[in-house]
Structure formats: structure tokens, C-alpha cells
Amino acid sequence: MDSRSFFHHALTVDREKCRGCTHCMKKCPTQAIRIINGKAHVDPKRCIDCGVCMDVCPHKAIGIEQERFNQIFTYPRRVAIIPSLLIGQFEEEYSEEQIINALYDLGFTDVYYGEFGADILRVLGKSTSGYADETPVISSYCPAVIRLIQLSYPSLLPNVNLLRTPAQITALYVREKLEREGVDSEDIGIFYVSGCAAKVGQILTWKSKKNSLIQGGLNLDTLCNILLESVKKHSVNDKERRTYHPVPFITEQSFLWSLVGGESREMSHRTLAIDEIHNVTEFLELVEDDRHEEIDFLELRSCDTGCTGGILAPRNRFLATQRIRYQATKHPSSIPRELSDEILSFKDTLIREIKGERFPQHHALQLDTDPQRALVKLEKVNEIEKILPGIDCGLCGYPSCRTLSEEIAQGNASIRSCCVLKMKHPKQFSRLEKIWGDVIQKR
Amino acid sequence: MHLNYSVKARDFTSAGSVSSAIKKVLKQLNIPPADIKRIIVALYEAEVNIVAHSYGGTIECELSHDRIELTISDEGPGISDLTMAMTEGYSTATEEVREMGFGAGMGLSNIKKNSDVLAIDTAADSPTIIHMTFNLKQGG
Numbered sequence: 018m019d020s021r022s023f024f025h026h027a028l029t030v031d032r033e034k035c036r037g038c039t040h041c042m043k044k045c046p047t048q049a050i051r052i053i054n055g056k057a058h059v060d061p062k063r064c065i066d067c068g069v070c071m072d073v074c075p076h077k078a079i080g081i082e083q084e085r086f087n088q089i090f091t092y093p094r095r096v097a098i099i100p101s102l103l104i105g106q107f108e109e110e111y112s113e114e115q116i117i118n119a120l121y122d123l124g125f126t127d128v129y130y131g132e133f134g135a136d137i138l139r140v141l142g143k144s145t146s147g148y149a150d151e152t153p154v155i156s157s158y159c160p161a162v163i164r165l166i167q168l169s170y171p172s173l174l175p176n177v178n179l180l181r182t183p184a185q186i187t188a189l190y191v192r193e194k195l196e197r198e199g200v201d202s203e204d205i206g207i208f209y210v211s212g213c214a215a216k217v218g219q220i221l222t223w224k225s226k227k228n229s230l231i232q233g234g235l236n237l238d239t240l241c242n243i244l245l246e247s248v249k250k251h252s253v254n255d256k257e258r259r260t261y262h263p264v265p266f267i268t269e270q271s272f273l274w275s276l277v278g279g280e281s282r283e284m285s286h287r288t289l290a291i292d293e294i295h296n297v298t299e300f301l302e303l304v305e306d307d308r309h310e311e312i313d314f315l316e317l318r319s320c321d322t323g324c325t326g327g328i329l330a331p332r333n334r335f336l337a338t339q340r341i342r343y344q345a346t347k348h349p350s351s352i353p354r355e356l357s358d359e360i361l362s363f364k365d366t367l368i369r370e371i372k373g374e375r376f377p378q379h380h381a382l383q384l385d386t387d388p389q390r391a392l393v394k395l396e397k398v399n400e401i402e403k404i405l406p407g408i409d410c411g412l413c414g415y416p417s418c419r420t421l422s423e424e425i426a427q428g429n430a431s432i433r434s435c436c437v438l439k440m441k442h443p444k445q446f447s448r449l450e451k452i453w454g455d456v457i458q459k460r
Numbered sequence: 461m462h463l464n465y466s467v468k469a470r471d472f473t474s475a476g477s478v479s480s481a482i483k484k485v486l487k488q489l490n491i492p493p494a495d496i497k498r499i500i501v502a503l504y505e506a507e508v509n510i511v512a513h514s515y516g517g518t519i520e521c522e523l524s525h526d527r528i529e530l531t532i533s534d535e536g537p538g539i540s541d542l543t544m545a546m547t548e549g550y551s552t553a554t555e556e557v558r559e560m561g562f563g564a565g566m567g568l569s570n571i572k573k574n575s576d577v578l579a580i581d582t583a584a585d586s587p588t589i590i591h592m593t594f595n596l597k598q599g600g
């Protein structure tokens with residue numbers, strides 16, 4: 018089995034806190050949530066890990082899986098790959114240098130910016146949009162968008178750029194560099210800091226493979242808390258500090274990479290940057306029907322304002338964006354000669370690995386794999402939908418009367434779940450049951 | 461299975477809504493993506509033509525596991541010279557229609573290109589009835 022043919026989902030529901038209030042179910046853009054026995058359940062086949070449910074939950078019952086921080090100490094060489102987003106989480110009174118040094122204080126031996134990978138690509142002189150079979154080429158950066166395409170827009174999979182993400186390219190480079198310095202490959206642990214559920218899920222999916230580029234992930238919100246404590250402590254007894262680590266190299270342009278337009282800005286052809294999942298969905302519909310005008314490259318991001326809107330980014334997204342913009346101006350606009358020479362000395366390996374694997378399709382919409390059987394079920398769905406009240410109240414635990422009809426037609430739910438029918442026509446149930454069959458809920 | 465929709469003339473804000481509804485249905489049937497694409501491209505063009513050029517009409521969709529049939533009918537005014545209308549680039553679109561981004565004269569030829577069987581019944585001052593058939597590849 019292709020190791021990418023399953024997703025590792027990072028979102029979890031705390032059954033104690035969940036009250037089954039249906040807020041998440043109603044907002045889920047892929048109708049992945051059901052309320053069963055009063056608790057929310059996320060259907061792994063439909064979830065894209067966008068984090069919308071976590072954002073809207075009034076009871077803070079939805080969380081994101083977290084790896085232990087101490088895992089980093091299983092490796093003698095501990096590399097942190099951070100997004101520039103991390104700096105954006107701090108107010109300006111905390112300098113970039115302080116934050117970087119706090120990472121070393123926590124136990125990392127090396128710190129790199131993930132977006133430095135964009136600089137590496139620049140040095141290699143590689144086109145950044147040439148790894149897809151069809152146009153418009155769709156960025157492969159946002160894992161939530163890729164999952165959405167795999168589930169609902171499989172006809173657009175040939176449009177997905179197979180170029181690895183900047184953080185992956187940075188990881189490739191760091192590993193090569195350390196190995197050349199004589200560090201044993203087994204001793205290198207590379208950890209990526211994620212600001213969203215989609216990336217946490219992506220890292221856990223990668224991790225499940227043998228030769229993963231990245232050994233683990235750290236959640237941005239938790240890391241920010243630890244860093245803030247450490248930064249505060251050190252500013253008090255600053256003089257005790259012995260070694261200062263310089264801020265890792267990154268150009269101004271790459272520092273801006275994760276903001277909306279950051280990826281497509283430097284491309285010479287016609288590009289479009291779209292943020293927020295509903296906007297993305299609306300546009301994918303157009304692309305699927307060939308009604309997208311002459312666009313060559315699409316930078317699609319699931320979160321509003323791009324990654325600064327990630328669910329694990331604690332700071333206000335606009336303030337974070339502002340800090341990233343400001344901090345970028347402190348970085349050089351070109352890559353020094355020695356660094357580009359060094360990158361070029363790894364050219365062969367980097368270029369060999371630059372392209373990632375294809376993304377398989379994961380149809381979630383079909384009623385049956387066999388079109389003929391699917392048609393029979395679809396007829397059933399339409400008949401059942403006519404009986405249901407059509408008010409999408411959600412009391413049955415399904416996001417809409419339509420989804421309940423689909424589940425009944427597939428034998429996963431009973432028409433008895435409809436509370437409105439139960440009140441209005443209690444006597445009709447046994448008759449309806451005879452028609453549609455009663456199912457004892459399996460889950 | 462049979463699906464039925466009506467389409468209003470001049471209603472550019474909802475032009476395309478029938479095509480999206482039918483696309484959702486086709487996806488649930490696990491029809492190969494390439495087939496869905498050509499069906500929807502053809503249907504969308506016919507749907508917009510009702511909105512842009514006719515007095516309003518209906519779209520009927522007959523689904524079976526190996527074939528999709530679409531019947532797009534309107535209440536006139538009909539096409540007097542069909543051969544001319546089928547020519548790429550020929551359009552009588554009004555200024556209003558062009559402002560909405562239509563009127564390149566590519567609709568009917570796109571319909572022809574994407575459907576397996578196409579029959580158009582029309583004449584001046586008569587309804588236009590377009591019948592398209594799509595044969596599906598087996599095994600989505």
C-alpha cells in the first residue's frame with residue numbers, strides 16, 4: 018500500500034468537553050462531522066484537517082495531537098526547522114535574535130528557517146512551478162488544500178505541483194550538510210514547527226514512513242509558550258549568557274513566503290493567490306469546469322490570511338502578518354557567494370530529491386464504487402430527501418437532511434434519527450421503516 | 461434516474477447553478493473525472509445560452525450507469541441559421557451579455573466537441589431543443 022494512501026488526522030475530540038452542540042458539524046467545509054450519542058465524531062475519510070471545527074467549538078473540545086517535546090533528546094544533533102510565522106507570534110519587544118537563542122536554550126543544536134528552502138531553489142535555478150502535468154499549476158504547500166483536492170476534486174490532481182515544500186528542501190539540505198561534516202545520519206533529528214492541524218497531520222503521515230525527511234513535529238502554540246518563558250528568564254540574567262547564536266540565514270523574499278502571495282510573488286507568469294477554504298473551494302469548482310481564465314499558477318491556502326491564520330498560531334493574524342513584514346526588511350535581499358557555492362555543492366542530491374511523490378485520489382463523495390449500484394443508491398437518497406423536513410436542523414447528528422438521506426441510503430443510519438418526523442408524524446415511522454429499512458446504528 | 465431543472469432568462473447571477481447541481485450528482489456516482497468534465501463543460505454552455513439568448517427553459521437529465529442524456533429546451537426565439545450559429549466565433553450576443561463575459565461564440569462548438577451524440581432541433585421563432593448523449597467509460 019502506498020504510504021500516502023491514508024491520512025494521519027491530527028484533530029481529536031475530547032469526549033468530556035464535547036456537548037454535541039453541532040457548531041463544528043455545521044461549519045465543517047467537507048461535512049466530515051457527525052454527532053453520535055451526543056458527541057462529535059470526525060469521519061477520517063472526509064476530514065481535511067483544516068481546523069475550522071476547532072476554531073468554532075465554543076467548549077474547546079477539539080484539540081490537536083501533540084508529540085512530546087522531549088522526543089528531540091533522542092538525537093544527539095537536534096535541528097529545529099521553524100517557519101518565519103514563529104517570529105510573527107511575538108511582539109516587537111522580543112527580538113528575532115532572542116527568540117532564536119531561546120530555541121538553542123531549549124536544547125536544539127541547529128536552527129533553520131523552513132522558508133530558506135525557497136532560497137535554496139533560487140540558487141539551484143529551478144523553476145518553482147514546473148512539476149505538474151496540467152495548468153493551472155496548483156501549489157502543493159497547504160496540506161489541507163491538497164487533501165481537499167484528493168477527496169473532492171480528483172480530476173485536478175494532475176495540476177498539483179509536485180515540488181517539495183521549502184521546509185522539506187531545507188531538511189534535505191541540512192541533512193546533507195551535517196552528514197558531510199561527519200555527523201552520523203542516525204544521530205540527526207530534524208523537527209518541524211507546525212502552525213496548523215493540516216501540517217501536524219502531514220508530519221505524522223511522513224513520520225509513519227521509514228526514510229522520512231523529518232523526524233518529528235512541534236506545535237507552534239505550545240512552543241511559543243515555552244519560548245516566551247525562556248526569553249523572559251534570559252532577559253533578566255542576560256550577562257550570564259556565554260554563546261550567542263546568530264539568526265539563521267534567510268532572504269527578505271523568503272521570509273515573506275508564507276504570507277498570502279508569498280509563494281507566487283516571484284513567478285513571472287500569471288498567478289493568483291487565494292486564501293480561506295470557501296474561497297478556495299469556489300475557485301476549484303471553476304478550475305474543474307475550465308472556467309478559470311488564463312491563470313498559470315494558483316497559490317491556494319486553507320486559512321484566512323494564509324498561514325498566519327493557522328489554528329495553532331496564537332497571535333492575532335493581522336498583527337502576526339505585520340510583524341513578519343517588518344522583520345523581513347531586516348534580512349538581506351541576496352544570497353552571499355559562499356552560501357550559494359555551498360548549496361551548489363549539494364546540487365546533484367538536492368535536484369534528485371526535489372520532486373515529491375504523486376498524491377493519490379481519495380474519493381469521499383461517491384455513494385458506491387460501482388456506478389450502477391451508486392445510481393440505485395442515489396435514487397434512494399432523492400426519495401428519502403423528499404420525506405425529510407429539509408430544514409437542516411442537525412438534531413439527527415448529520416449536517417443536513419441531504420447527508421442523513423445519503424447515510425440512510427447507504428445503510429448507515431435510520432430514518433428514526435429524524436426528530437422532526439418523530440414529532441410530526443410519529444405513526445408513520447413503522448411504515449417508513451418498512452420502506453427504507455431500520456438500521457441499528459453501527460457506530 | 462431522471463432530474464429536472466428550470467432555467468430563467470437573463471438571470472446571470474444563477475447561470476451555472478444547474479451545471480453545479482448535476483456535477484455534484486455525477487461525482488456521487490463515481491463517474492470518471494474526465495467524463496464529468498466534458499459533460500459539465502457542454503451543459504454549462506447550453507445553460508448559459510438559455511440565460512443569454514432565450515426566453516427561458518428547462519434542463520432534463522437522464523442518468524443510467526453507462527450513459528448520460530441531457531435535454532436542454534427553451535421557449536424560443538430559436539436559431540434561424542444553425543450552421544452559422546455552430547461556427548466558432550459567431551455570436552449575436554448583445555452588449556449586456558458581453559458585459560457579463562459571454563459572447564465569444566464558442567458555446568455551441570464546445571458542446572459539439574464534448575458530447576458523443578448531439579441533436580439540435582430549432583428554427584426561427586420556435587423553441588430550441590438540444591439533446592446530448594454522453595457514453596461513459598466503464599469503471600471509474
Ligand SMILES: Nc1ncnc2c1ncn2[C@@H]1O[C@H](COP(=O)(O)OP(=O)(O)OP(=O)(O)O)[C@@H](O)[C@H]1O
Pocket residue numbers: 505509510512513514534536537538539545546550551552553561562563564565566567568569588
Ligand atoms: N438557446 C438559444 N436560443 C436562441 N439562440 C441561440 C441559442 N443558443 C445559441 N444561440 C445563438 O447561437 C449563437 C452562438 O452560440 P454560442 O453559444 O456558440 O456562442 P455565444 O453564446 O454567442 O457565445 P459564448 O457561448 O462563447 O459565450 C448565439 O450568439 C445565438 O445567436
Ligand code: SF4
Pocket residue numbers: 067158159160161162212213214215216318319320323324325326327328
Ligand atoms: S494555509 Fe497554512 S496554516 Fe492554514 S492549513 Fe494551509 S498550510 Fe496550514
Ligand SMILES: [Mg+2]
Pocket residue numbers: 505508509562563566567568
Ligand atoms: Mg453560448
